[in-house]
Amino acid sequence: QQQVKQSPQSLIVQKGGISIINCAYENTAFDYFPWYQQFPGKGPALLIAIRPDVSEKKEGRFTISFNKSAKQFSLHIMDSQPGDSATYFCAASIGNDYKLSFGAGTTVTVRA
Amino acid sequence: ETGVTQTPRHLVMGMTNKKSLKCEQHLGHNAMYWYKQSAKKPLELMFVYNFKEQTENNSVPSRFSPECPNSSHLFLHLHTLQPEDSALYLCASSQRLAGGPFAYNEQFFGPGTRLTVL
Numbered sequence: 667q668q669q670v671k672q673s674p675q676s677l678i679v680q681k682g683g684i685s686i687i688n689c690a691y692e693n694t695a696f697d698y699f700p701w702y703q704q705f706p707g708k709g710p711a712l713l714i715a716i717r718p719d720v721s722e723k724k725e726g727r728f729t730i731s732f733n734k735s736a737k738q739f740s741l742h743i744m745d746s747q748p749g750d751s752a753t754y755f756c757a758a759s760i761g762n763d764y765k766l767s768f769g770a771g772t773t774v775t776v777r778a
Numbered sequence: 779e780t781g782v783t784q785t786p787r788h789l790v791m792g793m794t795n796k797k798s799l800k801c802e803q804h805l806g807h808n809a810m811y812w813y814k815q816s817a818k819k820p821l822e823l824m825f826v827y828n829f830k831e832q833t834e835n836n837s838v839p840s841r842f843s844p845e846c847p848n849s850s851h852l853f854l855h856l857h858t859l860q861p862e863d864s865a866l867y868l869c870a871s872s873q874r875l876a877g878g879p880f881a882y883n884e885q886f887f888g889p890g891t892r893l894t895v896l
Contacts, residue, residue, distance in 0.1 A: 668820060675818065700884070709782070709868050709887030710821075755821070764809060764872065764883060765834075768820040 669693055670758050672769025680777050685743040687772045689756035692737065696758040700766070701730065701741050704753045713754070714741075717761075746776045780804055782888035784869050790894045793859060799891045801852040801869030809874045810852040811885065812844060815866040827852065828874055859895045866890040 672689045679685045689699075697718055702710035716723045716730040716739065723730045727750075729742040743750055756769040782803045791797050803810060812824040826834035827846040841863075843855040852869055868890045872883040 670820070702887075707889060709870070709889050711887065712884050715884075764811075764826060764828075764874070764885075765823060766821075766885065770818055770820050 668770075669767040670756060670769045672756050672772060674772060675770070676773040676775070678775045678777060679743075679746045681746060681748060683746050683776075685741075685746050685750070685774050685776070687741045687754055687756070687774070688738065689740065689758075689769050690736075690738045691758050691767075693758070693760075693767075694737070695760050696767075697761045698759045699730070699732065699739050700757050700759075701728075702755045702757060702768075704755065704771075706752075710755055743774070746774075748776045748778050750774060751776050782869055782871055782886050784867075784888035784891050786891060787889065788892045788894075790896065791856070791859065792896050793861070795859075796855070796857040798856065799854040799867055799869075799893075801854075801888055803850055803852075803869075803871035803886070803888075805871055805873075805886060807871035807873045807886070808849050809872045809883070810846060810849070811870040811872075812852065812854055813868040813870060813887075815868055815890065821868065825854075856893075859893075861895050864893055864895045866892050 700715035701713045703713040704710040727744045732739045753771045753773045755771045757766040759766045785800045810827045814822045824838045825844040845853040869888040870885040872885045
């Protein structure tokens with residue numbers, strides 16, 4: 667049973683555009699929501715994370731929006747650059763547990 | 779070497795072969811993980827070691843056998859694999875407070891071993 671559902675599977679955006687990736691979860695005990703970024707030939711690396719006590723977190727051009735009542739969270743990449751072309755994974759866990767439940771990933775392609 | 783390293787980066791093996799994947803973390807962490815990554819699927823957690831003790835075996839077939847001789851090294855021994863085992867195998871590490879929770883632990887991943895089973 668997939669605990670975190672991610673969409674879309676892939677997206678193409680023009681340079682300077684906005685990329686939006688959505689995730690939904692079922693387990694209301696989740697209280698930590700990280701996003702990982704993976705480039706070809708590399709392992710995933712933590713990009714940004716949020717806890718449910720805030721509705722938004724921004725780091726540079728990357729923003730997480732969190733909707734606790736809808737059990738959804740999303741990643742927005744503003745002013746997308748070709749260097750942002752990668753696969754993005756959302757994940758969720760219960761804070762004191764090591765188990766990360768990952769989404770299936772979104773491959774983002776930014777065209778110059 | 780920095781971070782988490784994995785060798786080999788690519789491996790092709792027959793169904794009757796025995797091979798091993800190696801992972802080493804240079805971060806001073808005390809928890810290590812094996813994940814399987816298949817195309818268009820979520821990362822699947824396979825095994826977890828905390829302070830060298832295995833604490834998770836996520837219903838992984840016995841043809842996969844992990845070994846953690848110390849907190850810096852993790853191995854995955856492979857034997858009589860099936861073609862459906864072809865995937866990217868990722869190692870990760872994180873820091874767990876001694877005797878306590880993981881407290882929103884960040885997992886650091888290696889680059890993976892691309893395994894092809896013929």
